[in-house]
Amino acid sequence: MRSACARLRALLVAVAVALCVNGLLGAAPAAADGGPKATPAPRAAPISRSYPRSFSTYDGLVEYASKVAEDQQTLNDQLADLAQREHATATALAAVLAPEVRHRLADVDADLIDSPRTARLRSQLAVDAAARQELVVSGATARAVEPWKLPLEGEITQGFGPTSAFFEPPLAYGGTVYAHFHAGTDIAASWGSPIYAPAAGTVIFAGTMGDGAEVVVIAHDSGLVSMYAHLDNFAHPPTVSAGDTVQAGDQIGNVGLTGITTGPHVHWAVWRDGELIDPLSLVGG
Incomplete structure (x- = not known):
């Protein structure tokens, strides 16, 4: 009986932690007043961008295209930095929740989820999720850098x-x-x-x-x-x-x-x- 209870208790701990962390990552609530604020992502290269239909010189064409490429890389770098920050925040939140859930299983309720230690991390996750969505809408990608191929056989x-x-x-x-x-x-x-x-x-x-x-x-x-x-x-x-x-x-x-x-x-x-x-x-x- 004790063995079964121990197994059940361990299962409940794992489930509680998973629900807390995964729920926050998948549907982060809005940032609380006074918490971290989202910085709007620059709409440097939105999907619907309208490009010029003609260029009078090759230099002008290359200059324009290079600016677009620069804007695109800026968005990609911001997305990569944000992904690292989200991972670090989620890891920190799991570290906070795991011991509290383990030692206070009987008290797992809104008080735990909204405790001062988790509130700041929850708020940061919400801000980062909104910023990530804005970056993706603006055209940011997370493509791996790969060697190029020849454009044709010849x-x-x-x-x-x-x-x-x-x-x-x-x-x-x-x-x-x-x-x-x-x-x-x-x-x-x-x-x-x-x-x-x-x-x-x-x-x-x-x-x-x-x-x-x-x-x-x-x-x-x-x-x-x-x-x-x-x-x-x-x-x-x-x-x-x-x-x-x-x-x-x-x-x-x-x-x-x-x-x-x-x-x-x-x-x-x-x-x-x-x-x-x-x-x-x-x-x-």
């Missing part, structure tokens, strides 16, 4: 960096001015070959630039922006539009001959925090 005909090709313009990169610099990676493939997003992100622009090139630009996590130029816009127009969310492997367009080009290929360029980087440096093995 032959790399010109790499990123200084070059002897006379038709490439001069560029200052890494503190050095180069007479000719190729600001991306060219991948040749047959006309109409599908092009895929190498990583998750949001399409900032899909359209024709002033030089006639059909272009798709995507803002990614970690302040990264990628561009795909010379896409087809006749038989196979881009399969995405500004504002679309893409995942790694989603088709965004097809190889074309638009703009200034000598053959069907994709000019693939990437920027981190507004600075050019070698696209292949992001590709995993």
Whole structure:
């Protein structure tokens, strides 16, 4: 009989603690007056954001996309920090409740749940839950950082960096001015070959630039922006539009001959925090 009572008592303790903590995490009450206050999350990159339909220059397009990527990373960082704080608060609350429930099983009632020691933690959980919801609505994500994939199968005909090709313009990169610099990676493939997003992100622009090139630009996590130029816009127009969310492997367009080009290929360029980087440096093995 005593053994059965002991088992029942232990079960009740576990259930009481679980209900207290899980109930608070799943349906946190509103913060009490004088308790922690929620700071409204910046609506930096809301889902319904309206993107410009055209850009007069590539620099203007990249600058705008980089700002979107920066805003997105700010939201992601805030969401990650909030998740850590919620975990710490829930752990602290469990530590407070467990010994009280164990030693005062007969008195488990509203007095325990609303005790001074738990009130502050409950209030903090409520504030954090509201802040998390606001961040998610604003577009924050908790995606894991993964190596990028190549945007298409083909032959790399010109790499990123200084070059002897006379038709490439001069560029200052890494503190050095180069007479000719190729600001991306060219991948040749047959006309109409599908092009895929190498990583998750949001399409900032899909359209024709002033030089006639059909272009798709995507803002990614970690302040990264990628561009795909010379896409087809006749038989196979881009399969995405500004504002679309893409995942790694989603088709965004097809190889074309638009703009200034000598053959069907994709000019693939990437920027981190507004600075050019070698696209292949992001590709995993």
